[in-house]
Amino acid sequence: MTHAIADSRVPALLDFLSSSPTPWHATASMAQRLEQAGYRRLSETSSWQLAPGERAYVTRNDSSLIAFQLPKGDTSLSSLRMIGAHTDSPCLRLKPNPAQASQGWLTLGVETYGGVLLSTWFDRDLGLAGRVQVRHADGRRETLLLTVMRPFACVPSLAIHLDRDVNSGRAINAQTQMSAVVMQLGEEAGTPAEAFNTLLIELIEEQHGVRVADVVDFELGLYDLQPAAQSGLKGELITSARLDNLLSCFVGLEALLEADGSQGALFVTTDHEEVGSASACGAQGPFLADVLKRINHYVGLDSEEGYQCLVQRSLMISCDNAHAVHPNFADKHDAGHGPKLNAGPVIKVNANQRYATNSTTAGLFREMCREQDVPVQTFVSRADMGCGSTIGPITASEVGVPTLDVGLPQWGMHSIRETSGSADVAMLIKVLVAFCNREQLD
Secondary structure (H helix, E strand, O other): OOOOOOOOOHHHHHHHHHOOOOHHHHHHHHHHHHHHOOOEEOOOOOOOOOOOOOEEEEEEOOOEEEEEEOOOOOOOOOOOEEEEEEOOOOEEEEEEEEEEEEOOEEEEEEEEEOOOOHHHHOOOOEEEEEEEEEEOOOOOEEEEEEEEEEEEEEOOOOOHHHOOOHHHOOOOOHHHHOOEEEEEOOHHHOOHHHHHHHHHHHHHHHHHOOOOOEEEEEEEEEEEOOOOEEEOOOOOEEEEOOHHHHHHHHHHHHHHHHOOOOOOEEEEEEOOHHHOOOOOOOOOOOHHHHHHHHHHHHOOOOOHHHHHHHHHHOEEEEEOOEEOOOOOOHHHOOOOOOOOOOOOOEEEOOOOOOOOOOHHHHHHHHHHHHHOOOOOEEEOOOOOOOOOOOHHHHHHHHHOOOEEEEEOEEEOOOOOOEEEEOOHHHHHHHHHHHHHHOOOOO
8 A cells, every 4th residue: 555745735736837837827826826815916107105015016017926925023034035937938930820621620739938948748639828918899998917728729630640750859840740730620710811710719608608799919929738736646747737837836936825923925927938038027037126126116216225224135046947857867866966756946056157056056955955854955067068958047146145046856857748756846935934934135
């Protein structure tokens, strides 16, 4: 008889992963969680009035979110404990005019978003999700989230009989070989574009119960319908789409909500990390700095010098998953830096500043892990391999805040279905809660 690793947070994590097929859905889920915990929604287009003990959040583009708590009582805000993550994941996005006919079938042209591991998208039951702007009969425009939670499309493989060399390695052409097959076209369907537009309107009506006159525009992508799961013989694993980086979003949000409120703390999760973060709602954009300046203004430090003091007294822990050593590909790791699943959070280091960690920020994180009796690991890429990056260096360079990069170990990063350790979730949350409650950041 085997027993699953028990963690009361895992069911909530699985629900969050399964219900967040896009950055817009993830942000909406986190906003709902914050409001349930008593956080007040702020608008970037309105004046803010903040008070001691304030708990509030704000979104940008409906795909990035910042939540913060100010110290309770008469305690002045001298520093912020910041946790960062990102809401987006590699996927297949529909092109603006995706509909095409091929051999009597309606297929949809896709564009790769981020570094997609293309081979994993074949032969999956795919749903459709994203943001649509519709026009009602009275001319009113409205933005709606669309979530098609039934098999909507598939990207079928080519039989091995027709491609005998496929297992010897073959490049996949996203333009010609990744179009999603949706439905068989009949004579009554009209052009492919008309058939797709009619289908979209029917799907919107089905989900929202409203009849719309037209779909003005959309940002839609395909996603794997298989729900997140706790797997492994003893429940050792979490398997899901979008673990990179919704796992960090969940961990960071839970840590903020479990903090005792004695210190200033902030959680930021931005969009577009997988494509470089260069947008108004990405880490390279002004979203975080804009919010920090407004907080600085309303807590009475309304000067450039006061703002700089607040930033330099603060610390950012950027959370994004790390590459765990793979049982079948152990040689892809440096022998001394192979993080393992269920062995604790990972400090990510790169001499060329692909990660923002330095010895000072890493030393503090190691000390917090020691105090919380949590094991800590280190990841460094092999010297003969390139290294990815994340929001840490971007945030450090844009805002100037001392930063380190950490993450939970995972396998299969950028696959349609990724794997992480179920025991690691509680360990990182424990350390981040201690970080949010910590009086001194030096």
